[in-house]
Amino acid sequence: MARTDDRFRLAYQELLSVVATLPIGADLPPELALADQLNISRTTVRAVLTAFSDAGLLEWQGRKKTVLRAPTAKDRLAIRDEYLPREELERRFLKWVLRFDVAAGTPLNVAKLAKEFSVPPHVLQEFLSGLSQFGLVARRPRGGWLLLGFTAEYAIELSEFRAVLELNAVRTLVHLPQSHPIWDRLTALEKQHNDLAARIDRDFHDFSPLDEAFHHAITSVVQNRFVKQFQKVITLIFHYHYQWDKRMERHRNEAAIREHLAIIQALRSGDETAAAEAAAAHLRTSKETLLASLRSNALIAEG
Amino acid sequence: MARTDDRFRLAYQELLSVVATLPIGADLPPELALADQLNISRTTVRAVLTAFSDAGLLEWQGRKKTVLRAPTAKDRLAIRDEYLPREELERRFLKWVLRFDVAAGTPLNVAKLAKEFSVPPHVLQEFLSGLSQFGLVARRPRGGWLLLGFTAEYAIELSEFRAVLELNAVRTLVHLPQSHPIWDRLTALEKQHNDLAARIDRDFHDFSPLDEAFHHAITSVVQNRFVKQFQKVITLIFHYHYQWDKRMERHRNEAAIREHLAIIQALRSGDETAAAEAAAAHLRTSKETLLASLRSNALIAEG
DNA sequence: TTTTTATTTTTTTTATACAAAAAACATTCT
């Protein structure tokens, strides 16, 4: 019925390991210094010091904080991890949605879902509110939430939006001076692509991280918070989807490598139209792959 | 200590006006029909019917709901409006941020702000979480929220992102067939622009809605939920900003009208490059205006 | 048998309580 003392427990553990490195009789630094070091407030530092004093680890009198004995295993404090951090929630929820564990259009029960995902209800509520910005869920007219789901239409629009952002990046990139670090980065990526192409029969699983690195390198030349924001979601969705759809993986990856290499060459040529066309071709393939896997999955779900 | 009965009160009022149109002795439709009509659940309908029965307005026995007397002024129920609807909160908050009533980088007190904006705290919390997606606020490392504010950098990146979306729309639009309704829409807008240009000295205030209509028409040719989502925010921010910065308004609007007309002509020519260039020129002006007003406002705030 | 109503169960939304943590303020010691 109050907020958790996770922060206290974490600080306790951390300070314990600091004390373990000190000889008996040594003095600890001032409260404020400890607070800065542990990244917590002085109040929490004092709470930890009090606990240490109670445990007989410390003699604490005014500004004198003397180590009495070395900490033992018994002094350790259990860290409760009932709740997931926000990032983990995001990861799990997206996975849940993208794997079609639930049908599009089903109402979501906040209380139940919160339990299922091991977060307090208000955290889930907040999370859903954020997701609604990306159109995966929506608030129902008379309360509650609705899962809109990862439909074919959604995939199409996501792909198209991705294309808009990425083509913009390509158009910017092609005019960057030779001194810009992106060119070295592209050369390195080109080599990695050629390497993987040589051993694609065996290591086609290695493509996914390389794909992400490639697209990240291209889009990174646009320094814009809104672009970055969306790029994050796009990457996430494409990432999970790749992980999950294993059909034709080898063939698909081989084709993608060729397309990536073509883009790099076109970029080097300095011809904006050619570069944009090469990138557009790749994005079209990517979109088709996504749609094909969606269709086949829909058949599986029905059958 | 429970949820408000606003929905009940609203339904009560609505049904009251329905009863007022009926003669004494008439029967009301079934509960489910009323629920559909009032857009509430049957439970709430029954609560209203019970209240009517208690007030002697209705004889309610089973499925017989007979009107006993015409409603009077006394029967009316006060609608409490302590809380703002979500949209209104969005409007007010953006206004508050864009008018620099608070400096960038200040911590936000959720409880106080919730009172100030007349919403329950958890609604504000959710709202802030949504706003953080657009980078206007951020969660602080150790709890609470931070107002990042509408800085010059933010304005630049917003303008650039707007340009990306709008140029994409222009590139799509220019290739649309003559049968597409956008062309008639543009012709109508062209006429409105010419009309306003003729009387700009007097009616320069009329430009703002015309500007919105123009940009909305252009971007509407791209049917993409992500684009639309962002367009909403962009429009909102530019809108409030226009409303608030009154310097050089006449001159600024006159120039914008010319630029809009140039864009329409370039679009008609079917030349993608020319159209994109005309649009880009206008977006550059727009960005400069936004930045100039930001700078001058910063000076005012300091002085 | 279908429609409508009565009743019960869930779910959502708000309010409140309370401990944890942070921040602000006052005091003491060197």
Add this chain to the structure above:
DNA sequence: AGAATGTTTTTTGTATAAAAAAAATAAAAA
């Protein structure tokens, strides 16, 4: 005087309660 500590006040995050509303189920009437 300046740094460090002691104390008090705010603020935040979580749990719980309670009312309102919705949804589901059972019963009754046409």
